[in-house]
Amino acid sequence: MANIILAPGWQLKENQATTEAAYRNRRAFLKTLGLGAIGLMSSTSALACASDIQRGNAAAMPPPDGPLDTIPANAPREGYPAPRNTAFAVPERPLTDRLVASSYNNFYEFINQGDLKLVWPLTGNYKPFPMTLEVAGLVEKEMTLDLADLMRSMDLEERIYRFRCVEAWSITVPWTGFPLRKLIERCKPLSKATHVRFVSANRPKEMPGLARAHWYPWPYYEGLRMAEATNELAFVVTGMYGEPLPKQNGSPIRLALPWKYGYKGPKAIVRIEFIDTQPPTFWNDLQSSEYGFLSNVNPNIPHQRWSQASERFMPKEGVEERIPTQLFNGYEEWVADLYPDEPRKPSRPMAR
Numbered sequence: 001m002a003n004i005i006l007a008p009g010w011q012l013k014e015n016q017a018t019t020e021a022a023y024r025n026r027r028a029f030l031k032t033l034g035l036g037a038i039g040l041m042s043s044t045s046a047l048a049c050a051s052d053i054q055r056g057n058a059a060a061m062p063p064p065d066g067p068l069d070t071i072p073a074n075a076p077r078e079g080y081p082a083p084r085n086t087a088f089a090v091p092e093r094p095l096t097d098r099l100v101a102s103s104y105n106n107f108y109e110f111i112n113q114g115d116l117k118l119v120w121p122l123t124g125n126y127k128p129f130p131m132t133l134e135v136a137g138l139v140e141k142e143m144t145l146d147l148a149d150l151m152r153s154m155d156l157e158e159r160i161y162r163f164r165c166v167e168a169w170s171i172t173v174p175w176t177g178f179p180l181r182k183l184i185e186r187c188k189p190l191s192k193a194t195h196v197r198f199v200s201a202n203r204p205k206e207m208p209g210l211a212r213a214h215w216y217p218w219p220y221y222e223g224l225r226m227a228e229a230t231n232e233l234a235f236v237v238t239g240m241y242g243e244p245l246p247k248q249n250g251s252p253i254r255l256a257l258p259w260k261y262g263y264k265g266p267k268a269i270v271r272i273e274f275i276d277t278q279p280p281t282f283w284n285d286l287q288s289s290e291y292g293f294l295s296n297v298n299p300n301i302p303h304q305r306w307s308q309a310s311e312r313f314m315p316k317e318g319v320e321e322r323i324p325t326q327l328f329n330g331y332e333e334w335v336a337d338l339y340p341d342e343p344r345k346p347s348r349p350m351a352r
């Protein structure tokens with residue numbers, strides 16, 4: 001495992017783009033996802049809006065000093081650092097630096113129109129503990145679980161996973177958590193349940209992005225087929241880099257589904273529901289032609305506006321490396337059987 005950090009052949013190129021380019025790119029992405037609505041707002045009105053929210057929160061907690069000061073003081077610490085499950089090595093790339101993985105985040109519940117690149121400074125008011133998880137729908141018995149209790153009751157493990165955003169940047173992260181299958185077993189779904197639906201936290205007083213982007217269909221919601229949710233790879237994340245999750249990375253719990261684009265993995269999950277139809281999902285409802293329900297990482301299925309054949313891997317601050325994107329993000333061995341219809345090879349360019 002030691003050679004993960006110093007993988008053979010890993011070299012920093014001299015002329016790599018800075019992460020500032022990544023910010024800008026991400027920012028452009030966020031704007032386009034706003035589907036015009038963001039574009040219609042001038043940045044001054046958005047900033048005025050931001051300060052209103054700050055004034056409204058007289059009892060506001062001070063903003064955190066840095067991206068790791070956002071690990072909640074009352075997050076359970078039992079079981080950290082967790083033993084590494086070596087079945088999930090990523091031999092071809094180094095781990096991404098921890099500060100990078102906790103600084104350049106996507107979490108619309110917080111993102112400020114005037115400062116799209118950094119989520120962590122906006123998490124000062126967010127209190128992820130205590131929080132509960134509602135278990136609902138087609139289950140033997142609906143119930144509410146305390147998330148800190150749930151974390152303490154599970155055997156935590158560490159898994160190094162690739163992480164690929166639909167916008168073609170990627171990182172490699174050591175997550176801590178437990179298989180989603182273990183949580184599903186505890187929920188006791190009925191056999192007629194075919195899909196699982198997840199809903200994220202909706203705390204307008206703590207999450208400034210909810211009010212700012214009021215035209216979005218909050219709270220964030222996502223979904224999986226049952227066979228996907230119970231796949232060995234599907235992972236409930238409670239921590240990263242050997243410690244509990246920083247708020248901006250989705251505390252108290254989020255999903256890591258490494259064969260899918262990042263947005264399929266909801267953060268701050270407060271509800272899991274078992275159903276017998278394919279559920280609507282947040283980005284699919286906003287732009288169905290660009291964000292499908294499956295959204296598996298596949299270099300042979302281009303996004304409408306860009307290729308998915310390669311990605312910008314970010315190992316550390318200021319460094320990006322253009323690398324090829326792998327089918328199912330390199331997890332073919334675990335998930336290829338689930339998707340017999342997805343293209344395995346680049347389709348032929350269209351005849352003119």
Ligand SMILES: Nc1nc2c(c(=O)[nH]1)N[C@H]1C(S)=C(S)[C@@H](COP(=O)(O)O)O[C@H]1N2
Pocket residue numbers: 101104105106107108109165166200201220248249250262263264265266267268
């Ligand atoms: N609730 C919620 N979950 C979310 C998002 C979000 O905006 N809200 N963004 C998604 C997207 S687009 C990505 S790329 C990942 C980002 O995870 P990271 O910030 O830990 O890298 O979270 C996903 N989960």
Ligand SMILES: [Mo]
Pocket residue numbers: 106165166167262263
């Ligand atoms: Mo993303």
